[in-house]
Amino acid sequence: MMKILLVDDEKRIIEVLEAYLEREGYEIHTADNGIDALKKVKTVSPDLMILDLMLPDISGEEVCRLVRKDSDVPILMLTAKSSEDARINGIVMGADDYVTKPFSPREVVVRVQAILRRVKKTEKVDKFEFNGGQLAIDIDKKEVTVNGQFINLTPIEYKLLTNMALNPGRVYSRMDLLEKIQDEGMFYEGYERSVDTHIKNLRKKIELDSRQPAFILTVFGMGYKFGGILDAANTSV
Template identity: 85%
Template sequence: MKILIVDDEKRIIEVLEAYLEREGYEIHSADNGIDALKKAKTIELDLMILDLMLPDISGEEVCRLVRKDSDLPILMLTAKSAEDDRINGIVMGADDYVSKPFSPREVVVRVQAILRRVKKAEKKDSISFNKNKLVIDLIKKEVTANGHLISLTPIEYKLLTNMAMSPGRVYSRLDLLEKIQDEGMYYEGYERSVDTHIKNLRKKMEGDPRQPIFILTVFGMGYKFGGTLDAANSPV
């Protein structure tokens, strides 16, 4: 599997490269954001380890631009340790976050955990949450909520599956809007129009739309999926 390490500190790249190659990963590297974006487009990557503090463009911007084109798993690596910075990293689309100074072995474990989750999701024909209260058939693109098959528009289905694949991850309205556009769907309106689709999703799939358990609002940030993946779907 191919991993891109993006960091302007040569020593960090060398250390992570040594540890990850020992685990059998093929490592590529970049010491700036522009080079990272080029390699993300030209190399079939499985994961990116991304430092937030880069010499040209910020890691947050790199993450945002990568997220416009793909769902490539991203592990953020940074000296920023404040809670707001960590939250911002997740909001930007990171799958996990490690603060410097770090243990290389911890980074390896986190990389393995992320890739394991991705591999499990890709193999599934369907995923279920909250003891089958919500079931998403990834082959038929059908959704069953509380035992009833519900009719979703293509946009609603795409919004739901993107969030459900990463429970707990916060998506801004812009993130969700870009997910729709990346699928080649015609979308008219501003970021706030996402709220309308979320409202419709809740009406269709939540027992009580006023007290949702699946599509949750994160005030000032956006939305996240609050369902609990059933044990049969969980990574071993």
């Protein structure tokens, strides 16, 4: 049974979503504040987290940022903020999707199911091909090829590429990427710009034209995202 951590300080929302999600067969755990939510991410190990942005102690954005330091658990944000900037900020922080309040509980259930289907599909895939086979990543062998030619990536470059490729469209700030690769011994607070050098080198190796990249895209003022299109026919599920 898949476990969902539901984080909201509004009792009525907890009760309604819990009822709907339990009806679909999910095991529900709840928290009404950010500190408790962070603890339960570690003790419960949920398969998905539904996170309200307006919490009484620390913001949902901060909870999301802290969770993302150690976990790739999918996060569905609940927000009363309907502005484009607020939604973009949530995605940049690491959310996988968002629902704006007021919402339909059925919509939340559908979005939860969609996210978990994507995660389940990704977990079964051991080789990814993008843009008609132009770029291929073999997770088991830790190999990358471009147009069938093996590309020699450094451990840092490989981590940057796989983290972004497995989450296409998600915007990563430089600090996000540093945190993903810090176990390679290059994480130093204040040196976010060093990511730019690694991205530049990675582009030279995997892009047909590094000045007009198709895979590692710059999101001005925010960071980077993966722009490749997954070849569905070449995924092993």
